[in-house]
Amino acid sequence: MPATKPDSKADLFTAAPLPVAPLDDQQRxxxxxxxxxENVGPVTFRELINRYGGATQALDALPELGRRGGRGRAIRLCDSATAQRELEQAQKAGATPIFTIEPGYPRNLAALDVPPPLIYVKGRTSLLQEPSVAVVGPRQASAAGRKLARLFAAALGEAGLVVVSGLARGIDGVAHETALPTGTIAVLAGGVDKIYPPEHDELYARISDTGCIVSEMPCGFTPRGSDFPRRNRIISGMSLGVLVVEAAKRSGTLHTARRAAEQGREVFAIPGHPLDPRAEGTNYLLKEGATLVTEPADIISALKPLTAQGDRTFREVAPDTTTLEAFAPEPLPEIAESDRDRVLAVLGPHPVELDEIARATHLSIRAIRAILIELDLAGRIERHGAALVSRIND
Structure with a gap:
């Protein structure tokens, strides 16, 4: 079962216990x-597991759920041979799949509204359970920016924080290189076996040996431009906070910072000269409420309360791995055809919250969630996070 969303920033690393029962080969x-x-996104995956108590039972239910949602043709199920080939390809690349419903999945990432259902990891998977901070910046970084990235990454690592970044040129590469002795995680936009940029092949190999490589994409997947924003949400989602060293006014670095703010993470920015275009983004973040930092101690002192560790170093206290209670699937509520029609009738192209649907239809949240599973599998709605939904024109 995915970890429960934290009630506050202080709960990010200490609140929800992780699952302790690993999946066997058949369950995986x-x-x-x-x-x-087909049509099984992150939200519906989680809802199906919660409803049926396991993926095998959910797979068996998919055709009927899609039919009840109004789908005209059968849902395309991924066959066993195709899934097995993907797992075998990962094994050849030295990667391990970790699902949200098994131990080892990063705690902070699991706390998101919509965490990736699956990530592939390669290297020291234990780093995924350590408190971490992201260090990001532009590919075309200044000499001063690179020096600051080294200074901050080294101090954060010495304080016990794992440094997370995206293996890109510039600030990302400097942060990874500096944090290798203390622990670093590289999040890729492509498969964990797709080194990008190619000139980071040696750095990639060193991170694979002493750090950790992470991706939500299958092995062999070559990244496209649209895949990098998806990667950015994992970089920020895994971390307690995000440090922006430099950033242009329009950049992927600012996208990572925005995702961090949306996820409830701390956003730190180093101020820059007003005439330097590489400082426009960081100065903008500061005006928008990011935390100004000029030395690593600023970040360390800000993150200590989030892990409830006081003056101790971050790794002196191991993360809580309390055993979860035995999980029982929720019984499915009775759904009438008129109930589905009522939900569809109140939905439109503008996303609305589940609470609004409940007020408009006078149905329970449990019933609405069950109906939305059916409508989602039928391709009649679009999810916008865990609690927002809109109707797709028939």
């Missing part, structure tokens, strides 16, 4: 089949 194959089946 079923989970991958479910994720790769």
């Amino acid at each position: 194959l079923a989970c991958l089949r479910l994720i790769r089946s």
